[in-house]
Amino acid sequence: MRTSTRALLAVALLVGFYLLSAAVVVGLVWANVELVVSSDRFHSGMVKLWALSAAIAYPVLRVVFLTRRPRATGRDGLVLTRAEQPGLWARVDRIAEATGVRGPAEIRLVSDVNAYVSEDTRLLGLVRGPRHLAIGAPLLLGLTEAELDSVLAHEFGHYANNDVRLGAVTVAGRTALLHSIATLHHRADRHRADKAAEIAQDNAYRQARGRKAREEDPGNGGIERFLAKAFTQYAKLYFRVTESVSRREEFAADRHAAEVAGRDATAAALRRIPVLGAAQGFYLNRYATMGWSAGLLPLRGQFYGGLAHLLADPQRREELTAMGLDLPDEQPDPYDSHPPIRQRVAAIEALPDTPGLPGLGSAAPAVGLLREADRLFGDLETLDLVPEAAAKRRVEWPELVHETLLADCREAAQPVLRALTGSGLHGTVEALLDALEAGRGEELAKRLPQSEEAEQATGRAAREFRRPLLREALRTLTVLALASDRTARWELSWSRPAALVLPGDLGDRLPAALDAAVADTPDAAPLRALLAEARTAAAPAAS
Structure with a gap:
């Protein structure tokens, strides 16, 4: 699907949401006007219809068009400057140059087992702005430089395909839909709670006068619940269409990574990343936070950095390697923006052997690209952990x-x-x-x-x-x-x-x-x- 077609589809779906909402309000107004015009006299049914129309139109206007949506408070992670991390920046610049795209203005170190790119765009992606790259600490600890090259090439492949600019439209639609649905459900819950409290108060009054309490259903939240369900159906259509586009974008970015960093390095990284996700979760639960209730934490820099100890253990390394070779046979999820990892690996391994560009492909640990990695991981802890962590005593692992x-x-x-x-x-x-x-x-x-x-x-x-x-x-x-x-x-x-x-x-x-x-x-x-x-x-x- 061409970039212009994808953009048109995303914009059409976003506009469609607002048109659907406006159509509800306009349709109700038109129906009431027609009723008045076609009636030769006033009757009580008109009042009931006006009240019902207002009950439907008001929450649509209030939630979809008049409610201010929350904005992001800022980016997560630790900023890595060129002066402090020249090795990593040189690697990123090399991959961006090989991809033929403008590189990021900022790199951030995050704690997720993930890497992602974003761009500060305006007018639904039509006006470009600064680009940002986030790299997860577990990737640096668990991947080789060659595997990290493939991850970076994949992310810059999204820039080359204009996926990042189109993402602004997709995110705008997703945010609008989810916020509207959540707000309608919240209002419905509040109405149901108010009705339940009213019933309880009435029954208390009846029992105080010696009368039997009435069994009355407080309902499911009224018209707001109905509207939330209606918008949910549109959201399902929106997600199915936009996420199917996103899945094709992932395959395209994988192919680009194989061209730049090599087929084998790209396939190895794809196998390794879900394994690192499992290892990170296990490590944080069993090791990094094991002493939390006892008032203890590992030494500064080891809350995230200690994952390297687990990855270096021979028995754990053997287990994790086996996990990477035996990927789960997942069924594609129509609402997931990423295809199953097994399908992605199969698609890459089916490509002709490509060694990648000269100067890339080192088998050294990717964490070696960082200067003072322990200090960086410690600074990341300070940003990530809750304030209560500052009161914990830091001790050696034993x-x-x-x-x-x-x-x-x-x-x-x-x-x-x-x-x-x-x-x-x-x-x-x-x-x-x-x-x-x-x-x-x-x-x-x-x-x-x-x-x-x-x-x-x-x-x-x-x-x-x-x-x-x-x-x-x-x-x-x-x-x-x-x-x-x-x-x-x-x-x-x-x-x-x-x-x-x-x-x-x-x-x-x-x-x-x-x-x-x-x-x-x-x-x-x-x-x-x-x-x-x-x-x-x-x-x-x-x-």
């Missing part, structure tokens, strides 16, 4: 893992500590062992959270329910005691969950010692000996 899991262990120990103090005992593992040897296990177990079935059990069944409950409570207190004085530590691993490490063979002996302490005839000696040995082994290290 300390972050140990202190976080120690805090979790303290939280897990609260039920057994309350059970002990509620029974008049000290909140220590030794006190729990004394209580078990004294035959007070049943008393303590009743104070611990347990299932309804366990609470009702008697005899041997009760003992079978009680044993694992007490064992877990004893294990938690034991681990808490050993970890609190650094006798045991949780060790960081980038390929598996953190493991608790005890001196010597004590970790192997711990399960049997716990079993003995909660047996029908409790024997706390093995666990007491283990605790003593662990503390003795840790004493020289502490000194």
Whole structure:
């Protein structure tokens, strides 16, 4: 589809939305005028029709034509200047020159697993303005320079095809539709809530006078809900048409990337990016934010930059490589602006082998293009993270893992500590062992959270329910005691969950010692000996 045709289609759909809205209002006015002209006398039905027409026309006028839409407050990310990052800028200039387009006036580092271009246009893209490029930190950490070249060539391919200018029209239409629909739904929700409150107030008055409350439906929000549903149908048409155009633009930009950066580098980048998205989500959830509730964060620059540790782990690297080779077989979504990644990769790999332009294609990590990458990632954290992050204590990764899991262990120990103090005992593992040897296990177990079935059990069944409950409570207190004085530590691993490490063979002996302490005839000696040995082994290290 030619650029002029795409522009005409996008503008026609945008204008169509306003014409549809205007047609609703004009049609209602015309119907009322015709009613008055054709009637020989005034009758009450006219008033009802006027009221209904006003109820329909007012929200259309108010929401579509009179409501001011929110504007973007600014661009996200960290500005990377030419003076500070000459290596990256030189790479971007080289790709822009190879594409034959005007390069960006600004580059920003963002935290998304994404790269995108935009242009400050006016008059629906007819008047050009400064161009902007955003590059995600995970791409720099996880791609080679050759793969990053293909990503940049893809984005500049959108400039070459005028996709960015046309995007202004598409975004304008999308913004207008979504804002109007959301506003109508909001007004409908408010009307429904007001009606429900009115019904509740009326029923309260009726009940106060000894009368029965009425069961009355507050409705679904009136005419605003109906209008929202009608505009939603138009929005579906708009998105299906415009996003189908966007998908063709993505294929064209991919082909351009293959010409500039090479077929293999482009296919490798396409396979790698969704894998990096999964890795980034996993890393942020399992590592970067693991200590948030404990008041901890990794050292400055490591909240985003620490992803490099996970990507460098041999086992994780093998898993991620396998994910890139086994892409999901997704069905195309008519409302998605990007085709399924598997289709994009297949289209690129079907092209003739193209090595790309001379001077490109390095296998070095793309992050090497940045100067002082750790500082940049730290500055990005300052921009991105919520203000509460400033109060968190920054620690090294090993300390972050140990202190976080120690805090979790303290939280897990609260039920057994309350059970002990509620029974008049000290909140220590030794006190729990004394209580078990004294035959007070049943008393303590009743104070611990347990299932309804366990609470009702008697005899041997009760003992079978009680044993694992007490064992877990004893294990938690034991681990808490050993970890609190650094006798045991949780060790960081980038390929598996953190493991608790005890001196010597004590970790192997711990399960049997716990079993003995909660047996029908409790024997706390093995666990007491283990605790003593662990503390003795840790004493020289502490000194």
